[in-house]
Amino acid sequence: MGITSYAQNFEDVMLWRALNDVGMGFYIDIGAQHPMTDSVSKAFYEQGWRGIHVEPVADYANLLRADRADEVVIQAVVAEAHGIVRFYQIPNTGLSTTRREIAAEHREKLGFPVIECLVPAVTLDDVFDQVPGDDIHWLKIDVESAEGEVLMGWRHSQRRPWVVVIEATHPNTPVENFESWEALIVDKGYD
Numbered sequence: 001m002g003i004t005s006y007a008q009n010f011e012d013v014m015l016w017r018a019l020n021d022v023g024m025g026f027y028i029d030i031g032a033q034h035p036m037t038d039s040v041s042k043a044f045y046e047q048g049w050r051g052i053h054v055e056p057v058a059d060y061a062n063l064l065r066a067d068r069a070d071e072v073v074i075q076a077v078v079a080e081a082h083g084i085v086r087f088y089q090i091p092n093t094g095l096s097t098t099r100r101e102i103a104a105e106h107r108e109k110l111g112f113p114v115i116e117c118l119v120p121a122v123t124l125d126d127v128f129d130q131v132p133g134d135d136i137h138w139l140k141i142d143v144e145s146a147e148g149e150v151l152m153g154w155r156h157s158q159r160r161p162w163v164v165v166i167e168a169t170h171p172n173t174p175v176e177n178f179e180s181w182e183a184l185i186v187d188k189g190y191d
Contacts, residue, residue, distance in 0.1 A: 003047065007043075011040045013043075015138050015165065016043060022137055025044065026049065026051055027051035031140075032073075033094040035063050052131065053068070053071060054074045054122075061075040074127065078124055078149075078153055079153055081121065084120060088102070090115075095171060097143070102171055138161055139164045141167065142166075160189070164185060
């Protein structure tokens with residue numbers, strides 16, 4: 001059975017090829033953004049899968065809640081520790097970030113407005129604690145150069161998603177930037 005791709009770089013298609021024999025699976029989408037536009041989870045949702053979305057931008061979190069009333073939406077960033085963090089919202093894009101230098105780059109190079117605000121932070125351990133069953137079939141992390149901070153919040157949980165997809169390039173470029181966090185995921189037993 002085929003799927004309609006909603007993802008930016010066909011991540012959903014690649015995941016579906018690997019996992020299409022799983023019945024009603026479970027996913028976690030960190031940096032979920034819009035429920036359809038550039039969504040890695042939408043194609044899976046249409047096939048009966050369910051999951052957890054983590055999205056700090058209120059407008060996107062509300063769209064996710066409206067589109068997926070039967071899923072968990074956590075309106076926060078995932079970070080190394082609990083608390084309140086400075087967040088740089090770039091309206092109507094998927095480029096919002098906790099990284100000041102990334103926000104400044106988008107403002108200077110692309111002319112995007114940046115709204116600085118404070119948002120709650122949870123850890124990846126906290127997100128894993130909300131999974132209702134045993135299996136997490138895939139975890140996606142796309143948080144505009146803060147992927148390492150997300151992984152540093154995976155300290156105690158013994159949860160092991162089957163597949164982990166992590167944005168590994170500098171935002172809006174093909175320049176690889178995974179060297180700062182790659183050891184964190186390799187140390188968890190992933191290739």
